[in-house]
Amino acid sequence: MLLSLSGVEKSYPTGEGPLTVLHGIDMKLDAGQSLALTGESGSGKSTLLHLVAGLDKSDAGQILIDGQDIAQAGDAARAALRRGTVGLVFQQFNLIPSLDVAANLAFQARLSGRHDPAWQAELAQVLGLEPMLRRYPEQLSGGQQQRVAIGRTLAARPKLVLADEPTGNLDEATGDAVMALLLRLVAQTGAALLMVTHSMRLADRLGGRLHLASGRVT
Ligand SMILES: Nc1ncnc2c1ncn2[C@@H]1O[C@H](COP(=O)(O)OP(=O)(O)OP(=O)(O)O)[C@@H](O)[C@H]1O
Numbered sequence: 001m002l003l004s005l006s007g008v009e010k011s012y013p014t015g016e017g018p019l020t021v022l023h024g025i026d027m028k029l030d031a032g033q034s035l036a037l038t039g040e041s042g043s044g045k046s047t048l049l050h051l052v053a054g055l056d057k058s059d060a061g062q063i064l065i066d067g068q069d070i071a072q073a074g075d076a077a078r079a080a081l082r083r084g085t086v087g088l089v090f091q092q093f094n095l096i097p098s099l100d101v102a103a104n105l106a107f108q109a110r111l112s113g114r115h116d117p118a119w120q121a122e123l124a125q126v127l128g129l130e131p132m133l134r135r136y137p138e139q140l141s142g143g144q145q146q147r148v149a150i151g152r153t154l155a156a157r158p159k160l161v162l163a164d165e166p167t168g169n170l171d172e173a174t175g176d177a178v179m180a181l182l183l184r185l186v187a188q189t190g191a192a193l194l195m196v197t198h199s200m201r202l203a204d205r206l207g208g209r210l211h212l213a214s215g216r217v218t
Contacts, residue, residue, distance in 0.1 A: 001028050001029075001030055001064070002029055002030055002031045002065070002066055002159060002160055002192045003027075003028065003029040003052065003063075003064070003065055003160055003192060003194070004027075004028050004029075004062070004063075004064040005025050005026060005027045005028075005052070005061065005062070005063050005064075006026050006061055006062045007024050007025075007026065007060060007061035007062065008022055008024070008025040008026075008048070008051065008058050008060070008061035008062070008063060008071070009022055009023060009024060009025075009058060009059045009060040009061055010022040010044075010047055010048075010051060010056075010058050010059055010215075011059055020215065021044045021047050021215050022044050022047060022048060022051075022058075022215045023214075023215045023216050024061070024216070025048060025061070025212075025215075025216075025217060026217065027210055027217065029160075029192045029194060030192065031159065031190055031191070031192050032187070032190050032191075032192065033192050033193075033207050033208065034183065034186065034192070034193040034194075034195070034206040034207040034208070035192075035193070035194050035195070035206060035207065035208045035209065035210055036195055036196075036197055036202065036203035036206040036208070036209045036210070037049065037194060037195065037196045037197070037209075037210050037212065038196075038197060038198070038200070038203050038209055038210070038211050038212070039211055039212035039213055040213065041198075043212040043213055043214060043215065044212050044214075044215040045164075045196045045212055046164060046196060048212070049162055049164055049194065049196055051063060051071075052065070052070075052086075052160075052162060052194065053082065053086060053088055053162050054070050054073070054078035054079070054081055054082050054086070055082075057071070058071045065081060065085055065086065065160060066085055066159060066160075068081065083108075083111055083112045083156075084112050085158060085159050085160060086158055086159075086160045086161075086162060087108070087153035087154065087156060087158030087160070087161045087162070087191075088153065088161075088162050088163075088164075089149055089150055089153050089161065089162070089163040089164075089166045089182070090149075090163070090164045090165075090166070091164055091165045091166065091168040091169055092169075093137070093142075093145040093146055093148070093149040094149065095137040095145055095148055095149060095152075096137070097136065097137050097138060098136075099136075100133065100134050100135060100136055101124075101129055101132050101133045101134070101135055101136075101137075101140070101148055102120075102124075102133040102134065104137065104148050104152055105120055105123065105124060105129070105133075105148060105151045105152050105155050106120060106152075106155065107152055108152050108153065108155060108156040109152075109155040109156040109157075111156070112156045114156050114157055115155075116155070116157075119155065119157070120151075120155050123151045123154055123155055123185070124151065126181065126184075126185065127147040127148075127150065127151050127181055128147065129144070129147060129148060129151060132144065142169050142170055142174075143170050143171075143174035143175075143177075143178060146166065146167065146169070146170060146178050147178060147181065149166075150166070150178065150181065150182050150185070154185050154186075154189065154191075157189060157191075158191055159191055159192065160191065160192050160193075160194070161182075161186055161191050161192070161193045161194070161195075162194050162195075163182070163193065163194070163195040163196065164195075164196045165196055165197060165198065166178070166179070166182065166195065167179050167202070168198075175202075179202060179205065183205065183206075193206070
């Protein structure tokens with residue numbers, strides 16, 4: 001099992017006292033599987049994704065990624081896991097403005113010691129980025145930037161791809177095309193995909209669905 005959560009709890013301190021956002025979440029995701037994380041605004045989707053990404057710490061429970069419990073891991077171990085095993089694709093593209101497309105594509109793969117020029121070239125081709133490898137992010141459309149962000153994540157060959165509304169900033173047709181590419185590439189690499197989406201239409205294209213309501217799986 002690539003990703004396994006059991007009894008995951010998370011509260012945030014607020015002016016009115018602690019706010020429990022996740023109540024004992026259990027879930028599993030195997031390599032090659034994809035899962036849509038759905039639920040109303042405020043149901044805890046992003047919180048759950050951030051915990052799995054190691055960007056935040058849970059209060060209780062176990063989060064195993066590839067056999068390693070990140071809930072108990074220290075900051076350095078969580079950062080290493082983020083570099084090595086997990087790839088993130090968020091709604092904000094977070095490209096590096098001072099680097100051209102080719103260097104943005106290579107960035108994460110270089111950090112994780114897995115830069116593979118042939119794989120990067122294949123990604124650039126599949127994602128339609130070949131004509132713009134020397135351009136800078138500000139010279140790209142939103143859909144093009146999102147394709148670079150997906151390519152940058154997949155270039156590092158993550159075992160687990162975490163995506164938060166990855167096509168949320170795109171029009172429907174562009175978003176559909178980018179989503180099709182993401183699903184195709186994830187399937188090709190055998191990675192697992194956990195994706196937050198508000199769109200039932202997009203959720204239906206993934207292998208399964210985990211629905212959250214008030215911080216509980218329903
Ligand atoms: N840092 C924080 N401090 C206090 N409360 C927080 C914090 N981050 C999130 N929350 C609260 O936790 C709850 C869950 O937020 P979360 O962002 O996980 O929801 P979501 O399902 O992703 O929502 P959306 O679909 O609107 O993005 C919300 O009630 C939110 O107000």
